[in-house]
Amino acid sequence: MRSIINHSAIWKTIINFTAFFAIFLSIAISISYGSTDIDLKIVWQAVINFNPELTSHQVIQEIRLPRALSAALVGAFLAVSGAVMQGMTRNALASPSIMGVTDGAAFALVIMLAFFPAVSNLGLTAASFIGAGAAVTLVFMVGSFSKGGLTPVKLALAGVAIGTMLRSISSIFALHFQLEKEMGFWLAGGLDGTSWTSVRILLLSGVVGLIVALIISKSITVLSLGDDISTGLGQNNLYIKILGIFSVLILTGAAVSIAGAVGFVGLIVPHITRFIMGTDYRWIIPSSALFGALLLVLSDLAARMVNAPFETPVGAITSLIGVPFFLYLARGNRGGK
Amino acid sequence: MQQSGIKKRKRFMLILAILIVLIISMFFISLSTGVIQISPLEVVKTLFNLGTDRQELVLFDFRLPGIILALLIGAGLAVSGAILQGITQNELADPGILGINTGAGLAIVLFIFFFQDIIPSTSALSAYVMPFAALIGAIFAAFIIYLLAWKRGVTPIRLVLVGIGVNAAFSAILTILQLKMDPQNYRQVTVWLSGDIWNANWNYVVALLPWILILIPVALQKAKALNVFNLGDDLASGLGTSIERERSVLLLIAVALAGASVAAGGAIAFLGLVVPHIARKLIGPLHQYIIPISALIGALLLMVADTIGKNVLAPTTIPVGIVVAIISVPYFVYLLMKSK
Known part of the structure; x- marks a missing residue:
C-alpha cells in the first residue's frame, strides 16, 4: 500500500494541479454563461481590471463571480466533510446528505425565520450549524x-x-408561517442569491474547518484502519474524533446555510478521490476539496443550462449524478453487507 | 392446535370489530370537524337528506370525498406494504422507501406534462386514466429496483439500499420536471413527494374504488402463499408452492395497490411500513389476518392523519403525508434499532 503512495506522489501532485486548473477554467466558463453571454476575454478583464461603468463588468463582479466562487467553496466543503466522515466511521455511505445534515440545517433555519424573522445572516448561519449538528448526532445515535x-x-x-x-x-x-418558498429553496439546493457576503461567510468558516481537517488528516488515515489498530498505535481516538466532528459541522453548516441541500457531493467525491489517490487522507482531503469544487461549479452551470432561462435546483442535478454512484456502492460488497 | 386456531379467530374477530367501531366513530368526528362545525347529530341528519343546503354542500362536496379517499388510500398502501414485507421477507420494505411511490408520482407528473392539453388534469377522464399512468410508473420503478438489486439473487438489504437510491433519482427528476412545467409552483412538488390528498372529489373516489375493492380481496386469496414465504424460499419450494410465480403475482398486486393510491394521494411514505408491523403485533404472523387488519388500521390511520392535518393548524392545511411521517417515523426508528 505504502509503495503505491510513494511511487506516485508526483503523479498525484500533477493530478491536483490539473484539477485546480480545471476549476479555474470552469469558473471562467460559468461566469461567461448566463442570460447574456459574456466573452471570456471580458470576464478576464472584469476580474483583472474592473471598470464599474461597464454593465458586463458589474454583472460579473456583483453576481456571477461570487456565485461561481460560492459554488466552488460549497462543493469543496461538502466533499471534505464527506471524506472526514467516511474516514472516521469507516462507513462507505457516511456523508452529509445521507445523514440528514441538510434536513437538520434547513429545520433550524425555518425555525429561526418563523420565530425570529429579524434574524441576521450570521444568526442564520449559526442556526444551520446547530441544526446540522443535531441531525448528525441523532442519526449517529x-x-x-x-x-x-x-x-x-x-x-x-x-x-x-x-x-x-x-x-x-x-x-x-x-406552511404555517408562509415560508414555503424559503423552505423549497433549501430543500432543493441552489446558488442563486449568493453574494460576496456568502463568499465571506464561506471563507471564514472554511479556513477553520479545512485547516482542522488537514491537521488531523494523518490521524484519520490511522483511524480508518479501525479503532483497535489506531489505539494500538498510540493515538488518542476520542480527541481526533471530536476534532473531526467539529470540522464536519463547520464545513457542512456553512455550505448548507449558503446553498441549501446539495445532495450526494459529500458521498461520491471522497469515493472517487480514494480511487485515484489511494488510502492516505493527507492526499484524500485536499484532493476531495478540489474535486468537490469542480463538481459543484459544473453542476451549477448545468443547473442553469438545463431549463434556461429558469434555474433548476442544483441539488436535483447533483442527485442525478450521484444516484448511479450510490447504486454502485449499494451493490458493492461494502454497501451490501 | 385446533384450540389455538379458534382462539386466534376469536381474537381476530374482536380486533376487527374494535377497528370497525373506531373507524366509524372517527368517520363522524372527521365529518363534523372543520372550519364550519357540524355536530355529529347534524351529520347523521344530513346524510339522511335532512340537513340544510349549506351543510349538504360542505359534507357531500368537500368533506366526504376527502375522507373516503383517505380510507381507500390508507387501506391500499397498508396492504401493499404488508405484501411487500411478506414477499421480500424484509421488515423494512415499504412502497415509499423502495421508491415505488415516487415512480408512480413521476409517471403522473409526466402524464400531466404530456397530456395536459388533451386531457386537462381537472377533468373526470383524467381521474380514471391517472391510476393507470401511476400503475405503469410503479411497475417500471419496481422493475428497475429489482433489476438493480439483482446480483446472484436479491438480498433484502440491497433491495432497501437500491430503493433509497432510486427514490432519490426519481425525486430529482420529479423536481426538475415539475419546475419545468411551472417554475414558481414548488408546492406541487412537495405534494407529490410528501403526499397529499390533493384533488378530493368524487371522480377520484370512483376511480380508486374498484382498484382497492378488487385487489385487496385478491391479495387475501393469496394469503396462504404469503404465509409459506415466511418459512424461507427453500422450504417454500419444497412445499410445492411455485415460488417465483406466486412472488411475481403478489408483487404485481402490491405495486398496483401502491400505484393507484399514489395517483390520488401522492407519495405517502412510512404508512405501508408501519401498519403491517402493528398488525403483526396484534394478531401474529398469519397473512389471512394481517391483510384485513392492515387494511383497516391503514384506513383509520390515514383518516386520523387527514383530520389532524386539516384542523390542528387551521386555516393552514398540513399535507397528510407529513402528518403520517411525524406519527410513524418514531416507530420506524424503534423498529430500526431493534432489528438486526
Whole structure:
C-alpha cells in the first residue's frame, strides 16, 4: 500500500494541479454563461481590471463571480466533510446528505425565520450549524445504539428516517408561517442569491474547518484502519474524533446555510478521490476539496443550462449524478453487507 | 392446535370489530370537524337528506370525498406494504422507501406534462386514466429496483439500499420536471413527494374504488402463499408452492395497490411500513389476518392523519403525508434499532 503512495506522489501532485486548473477554467466558463453571454476575454478583464461603468463588468463582479466562487467553496466543503466522515466511521455511505445534515440545517433555519424573522445572516448561519449538528448526532445515535451496530444500511435508513422527520416538521412550520418558498429553496439546493457576503461567510468558516481537517488528516488515515489498530498505535481516538466532528459541522453548516441541500457531493467525491489517490487522507482531503469544487461549479452551470432561462435546483442535478454512484456502492460488497 | 386456531379467530374477530367501531366513530368526528362545525347529530341528519343546503354542500362536496379517499388510500398502501414485507421477507420494505411511490408520482407528473392539453388534469377522464399512468410508473420503478438489486439473487438489504437510491433519482427528476412545467409552483412538488390528498372529489373516489375493492380481496386469496414465504424460499419450494410465480403475482398486486393510491394521494411514505408491523403485533404472523387488519388500521390511520392535518393548524392545511411521517417515523426508528 505504502509503495503505491510513494511511487506516485508526483503523479498525484500533477493530478491536483490539473484539477485546480480545471476549476479555474470552469469558473471562467460559468461566469461567461448566463442570460447574456459574456466573452471570456471580458470576464478576464472584469476580474483583472474592473471598470464599474461597464454593465458586463458589474454583472460579473456583483453576481456571477461570487456565485461561481460560492459554488466552488460549497462543493469543496461538502466533499471534505464527506471524506472526514467516511474516514472516521469507516462507513462507505457516511456523508452529509445521507445523514440528514441538510434536513437538520434547513429545520433550524425555518425555525429561526418563523420565530425570529429579524434574524441576521450570521444568526442564520449559526442556526444551520446547530441544526446540522443535531441531525448528525441523532442519526449517529440511532445507528450506534441499534442492534448490530452502525452498518452502512443502518446509517442510511436512520438518515432517511431522521431526515424525513425533520423535513416534515419544517414543512409544517413553513406552511404555517408562509415560508414555503424559503423552505423549497433549501430543500432543493441552489446558488442563486449568493453574494460576496456568502463568499465571506464561506471563507471564514472554511479556513477553520479545512485547516482542522488537514491537521488531523494523518490521524484519520490511522483511524480508518479501525479503532483497535489506531489505539494500538498510540493515538488518542476520542480527541481526533471530536476534532473531526467539529470540522464536519463547520464545513457542512456553512455550505448548507449558503446553498441549501446539495445532495450526494459529500458521498461520491471522497469515493472517487480514494480511487485515484489511494488510502492516505493527507492526499484524500485536499484532493476531495478540489474535486468537490469542480463538481459543484459544473453542476451549477448545468443547473442553469438545463431549463434556461429558469434555474433548476442544483441539488436535483447533483442527485442525478450521484444516484448511479450510490447504486454502485449499494451493490458493492461494502454497501451490501 | 385446533384450540389455538379458534382462539386466534376469536381474537381476530374482536380486533376487527374494535377497528370497525373506531373507524366509524372517527368517520363522524372527521365529518363534523372543520372550519364550519357540524355536530355529529347534524351529520347523521344530513346524510339522511335532512340537513340544510349549506351543510349538504360542505359534507357531500368537500368533506366526504376527502375522507373516503383517505380510507381507500390508507387501506391500499397498508396492504401493499404488508405484501411487500411478506414477499421480500424484509421488515423494512415499504412502497415509499423502495421508491415505488415516487415512480408512480413521476409517471403522473409526466402524464400531466404530456397530456395536459388533451386531457386537462381537472377533468373526470383524467381521474380514471391517472391510476393507470401511476400503475405503469410503479411497475417500471419496481422493475428497475429489482433489476438493480439483482446480483446472484436479491438480498433484502440491497433491495432497501437500491430503493433509497432510486427514490432519490426519481425525486430529482420529479423536481426538475415539475419546475419545468411551472417554475414558481414548488408546492406541487412537495405534494407529490410528501403526499397529499390533493384533488378530493368524487371522480377520484370512483376511480380508486374498484382498484382497492378488487385487489385487496385478491391479495387475501393469496394469503396462504404469503404465509409459506415466511418459512424461507427453500422450504417454500419444497412445499410445492411455485415460488417465483406466486412472488411475481403478489408483487404485481402490491405495486398496483401502491400505484393507484399514489395517483390520488401522492407519495405517502412510512404508512405501508408501519401498519403491517402493528398488525403483526396484534394478531401474529398469519397473512389471512394481517391483510384485513392492515387494511383497516391503514384506513383509520390515514383518516386520523387527514383530520389532524386539516384542523390542528387551521386555516393552514398540513399535507397528510407529513402528518403520517411525524406519527410513524418514531416507530420506524424503534423498529430500526431493534432489528438486526
